[in-house]
Amino acid sequence: MLKVAKFGGSSMADAAHYLQVRDIVLSDPARTIIVVSAAGKRNSSDYKITDLLYLCHAHLKYGVPCDSIYDTIRERYLGIRDELGIDLPLEDDLDALFAEMKAGISEDKLVSRGEYFSAKLLAAFLGFDFIDSELWVRFRFDGSIDQEATYEALSHAAAGRKAVIPGFYGVMPDGHIKLMDRGGSDITGALAAAALDADVYENWTDVSGILMADPRIVKNAKTISRITYSELRELSYIGAQVLHEATIFPVREKNIPLNIRNTNEPENPGTLIRDSFEDDVPTEGSLITGIAGRKGFTIITITRNGMSSEVGVIRKILGIFENFSISIHYAPSGVDCYSVVVENKQFEPCRYSCLAELQKEIKPDHIHVSENIAIVAVVGRKMVFRTGSSGRIFVALGESGVNIRMISQGPEELNIIIGMKERDYETAVRTLYERFIH
Ligand code: ASP
Numbered sequence: 001m002l003k004v005a006k007f008g009g010s011s012m013a014d015a016a017h018y019l020q021v022r023d024i025v026l027s028d029p030a031r032t033i034i035v036v037s038a039a040g041k042r043n044s045s046d047y048k049i050t051d052l053l054y055l056c057h058a059h060l061k062y063g064v065p066c067d068s069i070y071d072t073i074r075e076r077y078l079g080i081r082d083e084l085g086i087d088l089p090l091e092d093d094l095d096a097l098f099a100e101m102k103a104g105i106s107e108d109k110l111v112s113r114g115e116y117f118s119a120k121l122l123a124a125f126l127g128f129d130f131i132d133s134e135l136w137v138r139f140r141f142d143g144s145i146d147q148e149a150t151y152e153a154l155s156h157a158a159a160g161r162k163a164v165i166p167g168f169y170g171v172m173p174d175g176h177i178k179l180m181d182r183g184g185s186d187i188t189g190a191l192a193a194a195a196l197d198a199d200v201y202e203n204w205t206d207v208s209g210i211l212m213a214d215p216r217i218v219k220n221a222k223t224i225s226r227i228t229y230s231e232l233r234e235l236s237y238i239g240a241q242v243l244h245e246a247t248i249f250p251v252r253e254k255n256i257p258l259n260i261r262n263t264n265e266p267e268n269p270g271t272l273i274r275d276s277f278e279d280d281v282p283t284e285g286s287l288i289t290g291i292a293g294r295k296g297f298t299i300i301t302i303t304r305n306g307m308s309s310e311v312g313v314i315r316k317i318l319g320i321f322e323n324f325s326i327s328i329h330y331a332p333s334g335v336d337c338y339s340v341v342v343e344n345k346q347f348e349p350c351r352y353s354c355l356a357e358l359q360k361e362i363k364p365d366h367i368h369v370s371e372n373i374a375i376v377a378v379v380g381r382k383m384v385f386r387t388g389s390s391g392r393i394f395v396a397l398g399e400s401g402v403n404i405r406m407i408s409q410g411p412e413e414l415n416i417i418i419g420m421k422e423r424d425y426e427t428a429v430r431t432l433y434e435r436f437i438h
Contacts, residue, residue: 001030004198006167006189009040009048010206011263012118015083018125024204024266025126032162033196035189036122038114039076049073049114050168050182057107070098077117088124090117108169108179115166115185123164131163133188136195137170139178145170145187147250151195158196165192186247190258194250201251201258203243208262209271210235210242213291217426218433224271224290226280231289231379232273234415238377239294248273282385287392288436291429293376295422296344297329299406300355303337304364313362314338320357324350329375330408330417341375341406341419373405374425376418378432384413393418393432400431 005025011017025031038049052073059066074094081090097105097113116132123130136153138146150170167185172178180187186203193201209223210232227235229252236245242260251258252275261270307313317338321328330341347354351369358367383389390409393416397404406419420428 002032002196002198003028003030003200003202004033004035004189004193004196005031005202005204006035006185007037007122007263008185008203008205009037009050011040011204012036012038012122013040013042013046015080017263018080018084018122020263020266021122021204022126024263027266030199031202033158033192033198034122034126034128034164035167035185035192036115036118036164037167037185038118039080047072049076049118050111053111053114054107056101057105057110060101060105060110066101070101073114077121081121084125086121086124088121090120093117093120106176109177111179112166112169112177115168119164119166126162126164129161129163131157131161131165133166133169134171134177137188137191139170139172141173143178145191147191147194150191154192154195158192181244181246183244186244187250190247190250193256194254197254198256201256202261203247203258204261204263206262206264207260208265208268209260210240210290212289212437213429213433214239214293217429221433222437223268225269226272226274226277227289228277228381229273229275230412230414231381234377234379234410235290235292238292238375238417240290240292280381282382285382286380286437287382287386287389288378288380288432289382290379291376291432291437292379293374293425293429295372295374295425297341297373297375297419298344298347299339299341299370299373299419300347300358301337301339301366301368301370302358302362302364303366303368304362305336307336307338307364316361317358320354320361323357324354326350326354330406330419332406332408339406341373344371370405372422373419374422374428375406376420376425376428376432377415378418378436379415381414383416389413390416393436396431396435397428400427402428402431 007021040048056066056069138149140146167188169179211221213221215221257274259272326342326346328340332339402424408417
């Protein structure tokens with residue numbers, strides 16, 4: 001049994017959290033590969049080390065001294081070390097970095113040191129080895145990750161070892177350090193789990209899993225205990241923010257379950273994500289697994305008599321949006337009319353040129369633009385088994401006075417997408433939660 005456990009910034013924020021992390025790691029001998037983030041915020045007015053490192057680089061770039069910011073970073077790590085009595089001469093590394101900053105350092109290298117110092121400290125604290133991600137996370141020149149080379153390098157480097165690994169960065173073919181996107185340590189953890197064919201990838205954070213709805217809208221929203229990878233993809237596509245999106249691919253590809261856990265509440269089983277749940281009873285439990293959504297959409301409806309029987313017209317419409325680099329999220333259609341749902345922030349800057357192009361190329365009878373649209377995705381693998389699911393959902397929304405502007409159901413009946421005016425968004429989410437989640 002091998003578990004890869006990734007601890008996020010809040011779990012690495014201070015000495016008290018290091019103690020919790022150590023208890024968690026040592027309580028299960030299968031937790032042998034640990035991936036960490038840089039130290040995060042200790043409270044809401046605190047700073048993330050990653051942000052401070054970006055800030056240092058911005059100062060260096062414009063020739064403004066950043067000594068006091070660097071001192072804050074330095075004290076944060078030395079403070080954790082001294083409080084825990086970890087035997088590690090981190091000053092050498094910190095001094096060398098400061099000298100490198102004076103001489104000129106790339107942003108990626110500098111910012112990556114946040115996870116580097118976290119991993120060094122935790123490795124010494126646990127008595128584990130330190131494996132630098134520079135040695136195994138391999139990028140290609142185009143910025144994508146060379147999975148094959150990455151997996152091979154780690155399976156050699158980590159074989160039979162207990163190790164702590166820094167998240168968030170890897171190496172380019174020319175030896176330079178490259179950062180992933182923000183939140184990228186989740187990806188490092190997933191790559192490590194996939195490389196080592198782990199039995200589970202545990203992602204330890206400061207919440208007890210994925211919530212069934214946005215807690216800013218639904219008070220005390222419950223945690224999803226089990227969700228499939230496909231359901232999670234649907235939820236995160238439209239707004240649920242839990243993990244970096246690219247996290248899922250490496251573990252899903254290898255069918256490795258992903259377990260989101262709370263460092264501050266280790267007895268809570270959190271959310272388990274896997275490909276399917278064989279012991280699912282389709283007719284039992286909540287109809288809905290989760291609800292997610294977002295404001296900021298526009299629906300553009302193009303109508304022309306006889307359009308439906310014309311070959312190639314949809315391709316032409318899509319081509320126009322493509323030329324303006326506007327991505328289409330949903331495309332419900334009717335007889336002789338075709339709608340596209342796009343994001344305001346992509347559509348607004350080229351609104352008039354795009355509409356003019358549609359007018360010229362498609363010659364519609366009518367183009368209707370409906371702004372301030374919110375989209376809600378109701379996701380549930382059990383909906384397919386229960387007759388009348390969508391009917392019940394629409395009745396509930398109708399009774400709450402939510403006027404539905406668009407409906408789209410995925411072919412697998414895993415999700416129902418509902419478009420409405422932004423002002424109805426919160427009511428819709430609350431209604432769906434109260435009626436269908438128990
Ligand atoms: N420290 C990085 C960030 O703040 C990466 C991570 O924590 O996943 O984005």
